[in-house]
Amino acid sequence: MFADIHAHILCDIDDGPKTFEQSVELLKSAFENGIDRIVATPHFYASYHSLDERIAKRDERFNILNEYIRQSGLTVKILPGFEVRYFDGISRSDSLDKLCINNSKVLLLELGLIPITEKVIDEIVELDYSGYTVVLAHIERYHKMPGFKAVQQILKNKYAIAQLTASSLLSGPFKSAAFRLLKQSPNVVIASDMHSVDVRPPVISQAYDAIKAKFGPAKQNTIIYNSNRLFDIVGE
Numbered sequence: 001m002f003a004d005i006h007a008h009i010l011c012d013i014d015d016g017p018k019t020f021e022q023s024v025e026l027l028k029s030a031f032e033n034g035i036d037r038i039v040a041t042p043h044f045y046a047s048y049h050s051l052d053e054r055i056a057k058r059d060e061r062f063n064i065l066n067e068y069i070r071q072s073g074l075t076v077k078i079l080p081g082f083e084v085r086y087f088d089g090i091s092r093s094d095s096l097d098k099l100c101i102n103n104s105k106v107l108l109l110e111l112g113l114i115p116i117t118e119k120v121i122d123e124i125v126e127l128d129y130s131g132y133t134v135v136l137a138h139i140e141r142y143h144k145m146p147g148f149k150a151v152q153q154i155l156k157n158k159y160a161i162a163q164l165t166a167s168s169l170l171s172g173p174f175k176s177a178a179f180r181l182l183k184q185s186p187n188v189v190i191a192s193d194m195h196s197v198d199v200r201p202p203v204i205s206q207a208y209d210a211i212k213a214k215f216g217p218a219k220q221n222t223i224i225y226n227s228n229r230l231f232d233i234v235g236e
């Protein structure tokens with residue numbers, strides 16, 4: 001069974017499921033795909049979300065789904081988190097701990113389609129120096145952005161973990177970039193970034209099969225281990 005540290009599975013909070021029923025449908029689909037540990041990561045945008053309101057809403061939706069899991073007997077563990085869009089000054093933000101996954105020091109950070117400037121890179125390195133583990137969400141998407149070489153360098157130097165999207169390894173415009181990053185980066189995790197059973201569905205099992213086909217079982221096991229280990233860290 002697999003861990004998935006990036007999932008829009010809570011309902012009516014972002015561009016994931018609109019209804020609770022859709023949320024449950026997505027949960028069951030994930031479980032059928034072999035996913036039994038999930039970090040629920042709604043979007044957080046500092047420019048227009050109030051953090052306290054966002055946490056309250058996230059926790060409310062989280063508790064509803066968690067209660068469903070408990071009552072249904074589904075052997076899935078979920079944890080609360082956010083997918084945090086980069087904002088200027090994030091490395092010195094007083095809110096960092098609240099933005100991390102489940103009171104850990106692990107931050108799922110989305111760069112967004114912004115120029116990857118020296119400032120952005122410096123802040124990621126600063127977060128690492130401050131004791132945070134930065135997981136760069138769906139990093140394959142940014143491979144054509146100016147400044148991406150610096151991202152590759154900080155990944156190589158282990159200042160951050162590369163999160164690649166399972167569906168990117170199967171098809172679409174980011175496939176070759178995803179495989180290149182998988183080959184180059186020492187610390188990679190695969191996550192679904194699931195939004196619905198149609199939009200970016202949970203296909204982690206197929207992604208691990210694709211890794212095995214391309215690089216062999218040792219690489220596949222390493223990548224599965226990375227995600228399991230990260231989930232253990234945030235679940236402590």
Ligand SMILES: [Fe+2]
Pocket residue numbers: 006008083137193
């Ligand atoms: Fe996402």
